[in-house]
Amino acid sequence: MATVVDSSDPKSNYPIQYRELNYLNCSKGWKSWFFTLDHKRIGIMYLMGVTVSFFLGGLFAMLLRTELLSPAKILMGPDTYNQMFTLHGAIMTFLVIIPGVPAAIGNIILPVMLGAKDVAFPRMNLGSFYLWMFGATFFLAALVIGGLDTGWTFYTPYSVRENNASIIAALLGVFVLGFSSIFTGLNFIVTIHTMRPPGMTWFKMPLFLWALYATALIQILATPVLGITGLLLIVENVFRIGIFDPSLGGDPVLFQHFFWFYSHPAVYVMILPAMGVISEVIAVHSRKHIFGYRFIAYSSIAIAIFGFLVWGHHMFVSGQSKVVAVIFSAITFSVSIPSAIKVFNWLTTMYKGSIRFTTAMCYGLSFLFIFAIGGLTGLFLATLATDVHLHDTYFVVAHFHYVMMGSSLMGLFAAVHHWWPKISGKMFSEFWGRIACLGVFLGFNLTFFPQFMLGTRGMPRRYYTYLPEFQELHVLSSMGAYLLGISSALMVATLVYSIYRGKKAPANPWGGASLEWQCSSPPPHNNFDHPPLAGDPYVMESVVYNEEIGGFVPAECQGDNNGSGTAAGEKEV
Amino acid sequence: MQMKLFIPNLLANDEAGFWFPPQGSTVAESVDSVYFFILYVCTFFFVLIVGLMVLFMIKYRHRPGVEAQKTATHNLTLELSWSVIPTLLTIVMFWVGFTSYLDMRTPPSSAYEIDVVAKKWVWAFKYPNGWIESELHVPKGENVTLTMASDDVLHSLWVPAFRTKMDVVPGRYTQLWFNATKAGEYHLMCAEYCGQKHSQMITKVVVHETRGDFDKWLKIASDIHKNKTPVEAGEYFYKTRGCIQCHTLDGIPKNGPSFKGLFGKERKFTDGSSVVADANYIRTSILEPQAKIVNGFRPIMPTFKGQLTDEDITAIIAFIKSQK
Numbered sequence: 001m002a003t004v005v006d007s008s009d010p011k012s013n014y015p016i017q018y019r020e021l022n023y024l025n026c027s028k029g030w031k032s033w034f035f036t037l038d039h040k041r042i043g044i045m046y047l048m049g050v051t052v053s054f055f056l057g058g059l060f061a062m063l064l065r066t067e068l069l070s071p072a073k074i075l076m077g078p079d080t081y082n083q084m085f086t087l088h089g090a091i092m093t094f095l096v097i098i099p100g101v102p103a104a105i106g107n108i109i110l111p112v113m114l115g116a117k118d119v120a121f122p123r124m125n126l127g128s129f130y131l132w133m134f135g136a137t138f139f140l141a142a143l144v145i146g147g148l149d150t151g152w153t154f155y156t157p158y159s160v161r162e163n164n165a166s167i168i169a170a171l172l173g174v175f176v177l178g179f180s181s182i183f184t185g186l187n188f189i190v191t192i193h194t195m196r197p198p199g200m201t202w203f204k205m206p207l208f209l210w211a212l213y214a215t216a217l218i219q220i221l222a223t224p225v226l227g228i229t230g231l232l233l234i235v236e237n238v239f240r241i242g243i244f245d246p247s248l249g250g251d252p253v254l255f256q257h258f259f260w261f262y263s264h265p266a267v268y269v270m271i272l273p274a275m276g277v278i279s280e281v282i283a284v285h286s287r288k289h290i291f292g293y294r295f296i297a298y299s300s301i302a303i304a305i306f307g308f309l310v311w312g313h314h315m316f317v318s319g320q321s322k323v324v325a326v327i328f329s330a331i332t333f334s335v336s337i338p339s340a341i342k343v344f345n346w347l348t349t350m351y352k353g354s355i356r357f358t359t360a361m362c363y364g365l366s367f368l369f370i371f372a373i374g375g376l377t378g379l380f381l382a383t384l385a386t387d388v389h390l391h392d393t394y395f396v397v398a399h400f401h402y403v404m405m406g407s408s409l410m411g412l413f414a415a416v417h418h419w420w421p422k423i424s425g426k427m428f429s430e431f432w433g434r435i436a437c438l439g440v441f442l443g444f445n446l447t448f449f450p451q452f453m454l455g456t457r458g459m460p461r462r463y464y465t466y467l468p469e470f471q472e473l474h475v476l477s478s479m480g481a482y483l484l485g486i487s488s489a490l491m492v493a494t495l496v497y498s499i500y501r502g503k504k505a506p507a508n509p510w511g512g513a514s515l516e517w518q519c520s521s522p523p524p525h526n527n528f529d530h531p532p533l534a535g536d537p538y539v540m541e542s543v544v545y546n547e548e549i550g551g552f553v554p555a556e557c558q559g560d561n562n563g564s565g566t567a568a569g570e571k572e573v
Numbered sequence: 574m575q576m577k578l579f580i581p582n583l584l585a586n587d588e589a590g591f592w593f594p595p596q597g598s599t600v601a602e603s604v605d606s607v608y609f610f611i612l613y614v615c616t617f618f619f620v621l622i623v624g625l626m627v628l629f630m631i632k633y634r635h636r637p638g639v640e641a642q643k644t645a646t647h648n649l650t651l652e653l654s655w656s657v658i659p660t661l662l663t664i665v666m667f668w669v670g671f672t673s674y675l676d677m678r679t680p681p682s683s684a685y686e687i688d689v690v691a692k693k694w695v696w697a698f699k700y701p702n703g704w705i706e707s708e709l710h711v712p713k714g715e716n717v718t719l720t721m722a723s724d725d726v727l728h729s730l731w732v733p734a735f736r737t738k739m740d741v742v743p744g745r746y747t748q749l750w751f752n753a754t755k756a757g758e759y760h761l762m763c764a765e766y767c768g769q770k771h772s773q774m775i776t777k778v779v780v781h782e783t784r785g786d787f788d789k790w791l792k793i794a795s796d797i798h799k800n801k802t803p804v805e806a807g808e809y810f811y812k813t814r815g816c817i818q819c820h821t822l823d824g825i826p827k828n829g830p831s832f833k834g835l836f837g838k839e840r841k842f843t844d845g846s847s848v849v850a851d852a853n854y855i856r857t858s859i860l861e862p863q864a865k866i867v868n869g870f871r872p873i874m875p876t877f878k879g880q881l882t883d884e885d886i887t888a889i890i891a892f893i894k895s896q897k
Contacts (some may be wrong), residue, residue: 078769151766158726158768159742246744252727253742286633287641295652317729318740319747322678326671333663337656343622350629357634360644365626372622376615379663383670385600385607388677389736390765391731456592456608458733461762463772467760534855540641 017159022522037122038525042129043108044423047416049132050104051492053095054409058485060088065481068474071465077248082149085462087142089152090170094177096134097408098266101217101273103132105183106212108423110188112516112523113206115197115532120190128183138173142166144239151462153340155264156244156255160236168237171230178227181269185219188212197515200534203297206514207290210297211276214304216340218265218272222308229255253318256374259365260311268307270404272300274411275342278367282346282412284512285361286353289538292345299338306335316387325384332382339375343368358510359433364416366441367407374402377452395455399549406444413491420495421509425522426502432494439487446480506551513542517552580753597734597759599752599778603673604736611666677737680750684716691741692724692875694770695759695815704795705880707813709761709778711753712787718750724875729765732778740765756782770818798884807892809886819874822896828868829874836894841868852890859886 001390021038033041056209064084067075076084113292119125142148148166150159155367159167192213196205232243233255242248244255283290290296312320312328346368355361377399390396421427450473461469508517514537519527535542543552592612593800596602633641659858666880688699691736698709698719706727721730730749731738739749763774774803783807797806811832819828841847843866848854857864859881863872 030577079773082771154576155727155766158766246742250744254745287635289646290646291645292647292652293645295656317738319742319745326674329670329674330667333667335740336663337660340659341652341656345631345652347622347625348651350626350633352644353629353633353634354635354639355630357630365630368626369623372619376619379611379615379666380608382663383607383611383666384674385604385670385677386611387670388738389604389608389672389733391738392731401662421883425896443745453592458760458762460731460762462766465772467775540648541643 005465021524022520023525024522026525037118037126039111039118039122039125040108040523042125043104045129046104046107046132048094048138050100051137053091057088057091057096058301060084060489062481062485064088065344065478069478071471079149081464083146086148086151086425091139093152094174097270097404098181099132100408100412101277101415102215105412105419106273108189109419109516110209110212112519112527113209113514114191114195115534116191116195117526117528117529119187120194121187124183125187128180131183133182135173135177135180138169138176140473142170142173144507145169153259153282154233156252157246159233160245164237168234171234173440175227175230179225181219182223185216188216197534198529203294204534204536206537207293207296208276210300211272214300214564215269215272217304218269218307222262222265225258229258229262253320256315256318260314264311264314265307267404268303270408272303274408275300277411277415278346278364281360281364281418282349283538284510285358285364286350286355287511287540288349288353289540291348295341296345299341302338303335306331310335313382316384319389329382329384336375337381343372359430359437360414360418362434362437363410363417366437367410367414368407370402370444374407375398377402390455392460392461393455394451394461397461398451398455401448401468406448421505422516422521424499425505426498427505427509428495428502432490436487436491436494439483439490443480443483443487447477447484450476506549508543508552510544511540511543511552513539594733597753597755598736599754601736603676607669610669614662680718681716681746684718684750686718686720687720689719689730690724691721691730693726693727693768694774694818696776697880702792703794704791705716705796707815708776710781710787710790711778712758712781712784713753715784716750716752718748721747721749726767727765728763728767730761731764732759732761734759738764748754754778756780773818798888803888803891804895806888807829810889811892829870830894832896834897842866843868855890855893856886859889
């Protein structure tokens with residue numbers, strides 16, 4: 001195999017005029033990053049912010065799991081424990097999973113996938129990143145002030161009290177982060193509507209874009225409600241008006257309705273983009289056309305719509321009326337159907353494919369396994385009779401970690417590995433990538449599967465101490481958490497190492513047929529000089545492997561090398 | 574109940590141990606039946622999905638020289654079938670869950686009524702004769718209705734063995750009913766996060782074999798001042814009414830001052846005043862806990878007005894006095 005000289009590397013002895021310019025090396029200095037309008041650089045900054053938040057939230061998770069090794073005190077008292085699970089939940093939800101795929105990966109990939117030079121409103125895009133930073137500092141302030149122990153759900157009247165600077169700081173953080181999310185969503189909607197290249201009709205869009213579009217719809221329609229709810233709670237805290245606090249004449253259940261009206265659709269903000277990633281990853285790494293394109297696309301929209309109508313299933317035992325509970329239960333089941341359709345379509349896509357177990361694909365397959373469990377266990381919670389027993393137990397904790405952590409983050413990890421060559425221009429070590437993926441997969445299941453049993457057997461969530469019969473399962477769960485933590489660190493280390501020592505990536509290392517694989521890795525500042533012509537993004541036969549380049553090239557450019565069309569792209573270790 | 578007729582319910586019996594605690598109420602059986610029905614359906618689909626995935630992973634793994642085969646990119650019959658079949662199954666799930674839920678949530682017209690007051694972090698069960706106990710005692714085989722209220726924040730009453738749970742909401746009453754089927758002791762816990770000692774808000778349900786046993790227990794329990802000395806009675810209240818959560822006997826303060834050597838000592842308050850802790854001071858502290866706050870503590874104690882009689886308070890004072 002011919003070696004590819006990295007002409008973009010400043011250390012290479014290429015004369016400056018021959019050096020390949022890309023978005024990473026086209027300008028230098030901190031100003032070129034902090035005032036950049038380039039969607040790719042903004043996405044990179046998001047990705048770094050998300051990673052730091054992920055490890056902070058993960059560190060809290062490790063400490064919590066350590067405390068739960070025994071019913072007795074190990075590291076911390078109940079007050080610290082309560083604050084820590086609150087921060088773990090708030091950071092992971094608002095700073096990691098919600099911006100994870102859409103704001104970080106979506107920002108980098110969406111315009112390139114559209115063959116566009118940037119998003120529709122680049123300044124608004126940068127603004128949304130600054131808002132994210134600003135919101136994150138409020139969270140840090142809440143952390144430093146201390147005393148935020150309401151749980152990430154801020155249930156009233158527990159969250160209405162005096163001397164509560166940290167609650168107000170966290171709510172302001174949520175408010176500001178909400179705007180960041182709205183800006184990103186608005187940008188994506190306008191970009192997808194107006195900037196598709198010639199040939200890309202709605203049903204020729206890659207499914208990742210459909211998923212981001214559905215996500216963006218939820219972001220701009222649901223997030224304002226969270227902002228208003230947060231403001232009302234701040235007002236209640238400061239002026240004691242009597243909106244949510246029953247001692248002032250308010251209604252605490254009203255808060256739950258407001259909160260879940262946003263926060264249930266928000267779980268689809270977390271999972272839909274991940275589903276979009278999986279549609280890309282499974283098709284590309286199986287070298288197959290996606291099966292049932294329209295059903296997958298429509299199911300994203302269906303999930304976004306149904307997602308608005310099911311918030312009451314968080315409140316089956318809250319004291320809401322029986323009739324309301326029955327209606328919400330019935331509608332909730334409707335959400336499970338589009339998810340089932342997607343899973344079966346992904347499976348059928350693999351049928352008769354040529355499946356390469358790249359790291360991205362390994363995360364994709366892990367997603368299928370974990371999402372199957374996460375989705376199916378949702379049925380127990382949508383069913384009224386069983387939810388009454390399982391509500392507020394570890395069963396719920398396990399279920400939403402299978403969906404939110406297992407599936408959403410597995411989707412994010414798959415996305416990062418799938419597009420890493422495009423983002424960084426470097427190939428990472430597939431060997432260490434797969435080891436990390438195995439560790440994440442095993443660690444995750446070991447952490448959360450025992451929690452289903454804990455839940456059915458009678459372990460409520462948010463418990464600092466517990467009955468002695470639950471200890472064995474808790475110890476298992478904690479061991480899994482350590483494995484998960486170490487493996488995630490290994491994953492990041494492998495990727496970071498590749499920036500310095502990785503081989504230069506070809507434009508199309510996996511054989512994708514969507515537009516982002518047509519520009520160089522990493523893309524130039526402007527992505528494309530002319531809008532490219534878009535065809536069906538899933539005709540994998542349109543690209544063939546070229547051994548000289550070490551990646552895939554358009555079939556019509558292959559010329560004499562046609563005989564070497566057998567891919568061996570996974571050989572590098 | 575009727576679920577058992579057509580669903581092979583291998584595990585849903587009294588000894589169902591792997592997933593659930595033993596069944597202790599009339600609704601437990603139908604809840605478990607619904608659970609196992611869903612579990613079987615889910616297991617089937619999980620095995621199907623992961624089985625196919627692993628099969629495809631092995632059979633269609635990339636091999637040099639073998640390209641992916643072109644297959645149909647959509648198939649309406651196939652796609653409709655995996656939309657419609659799951660839909661039908663979820664309708665069945667909804668229906669069995671819904672009927673079982675109605676049984677669980679419709680209180681019978683005649684029932685033994687007990688009032689419940691939840692507060693940070695103790696339960697108070699008030700029996701028809703006015704006696705208040707921190708444990709829930711009920712007779713076997715009789716409908717019992719709990720009318721619940723909260724003094725402070727949200728709580729949730731959960732008895733895993735009875736498979737039933739209901740939030741306790743400040744500012745309104747919520748209701749829960751059950752019919753215990755087996756004598757014995759079960760855990761009763763708070764399931765809605767309520768702060769520092771949420772995880773210690775656990776007590777027990779004692780199910781008495783017969784109504785006679787239950788009535789006998791209630792009579793003896795409510796005659797506490799006849800059957801026990803004031804110090805013993807005070808100790809009983811100390812342990813069962815929640816004092817023990819915050820007030821220690823070993824001199825080390827927790828959320829509240831320790832009772833050791835408290836009586837007769839001078840107390841300094843946050844407003845600058847001070848008083849010697851005598852019987853009247855303790856009485857006021859129990860009935861109006863927010864009136865005077867001792868230096869170094871937060872105003873978090875709930876009132877016990879209406880929950881302790883004058884005789885009970887006298888017993889508690891005697892008990893505190895005995896903690897030298």
